[in-house]
Amino acid sequence: METYQNFDTSLGRVSKIFFFLIYIMSKIFLSITKDKLKKQQEKIKKQLAEISNRSKRKGGYSYEAKFPEYGRSEDENANEVADFADSISLGKSLENSLAETELALKKIVSNQYGICEICKKKINLQRLGILPTARYCLNCKNNKKNGA
Numbered sequence: 264m265e266t267y268q269n270f271d272t273s274l275g276r277v278s279k280i281f282f283f284l285i286y287i288m289s290k291i292f293l294s295i296t297k298d299k300l301k302k303q304q305e306k307i308k309k310q311l312a313e314i315s316n317r318s319k320r321k322g323g324y325s326y327e328a329k330f331p332e333y334g335r336s337e338d339e340n341a342n343e344v345a346d347f348a349d350s351i352s353l354g355k356s357l358e359n360s361l362a363e364t365e366l367a368l369k370k371i372v373s374n375q376y377g378i379c380e381i382c383k384k385k386i387n388l389q390r391l392g393i394l395p396t397a398r399y400c401l402n403c404k405n406n407k408k409n410g411a
């Protein structure tokens with residue numbers, strides 16, 4: 264009986280240590296992810312600043328693509344228009360990435376990070392490692408894509 268009890272308490276200790284390790288690892292994972300997201304946020308902001316003018320608006324900032332000035336010739340004007348169009352589409356995709364990044368950072372603060380927005384289950388850590396801004400688990404993402 265005594266040996267059984269000993270076994271029982273040591274099992275309890277092992278599982279405590281096990282859960283403690285998982286807890287520590289998830290804390291480490293979160294802090295690495297937070298770092299990654301902050302760096303990404305800074306990078307996107309820099310890129311946006313290069314191609315657009317930032318102006319304050321309700322709830323955040325809006326970005327307007329800068330119109331380039333190369334010169335007065337027809338060729339130069341055509342290039343200006345082409346690059347302006349590129350800036351607009353690049354700016355849009357950068358703005359989207361910035362919003363996703365900031366959303367992920369907010370979720371870390373509010374303890375919602377890594378939880379699928381649709382099924383509320385935990386998103387696979389491997390997926391989050393590859394795509395730190397993932398909002399859905401792979402299942403829900405595939406369902407969404409298939410229009411289900």
Ligand SMILES: [Zn+2]
Pocket residue numbers: 379380381382383384399400401402403404
């Ligand atoms: Zn899901």
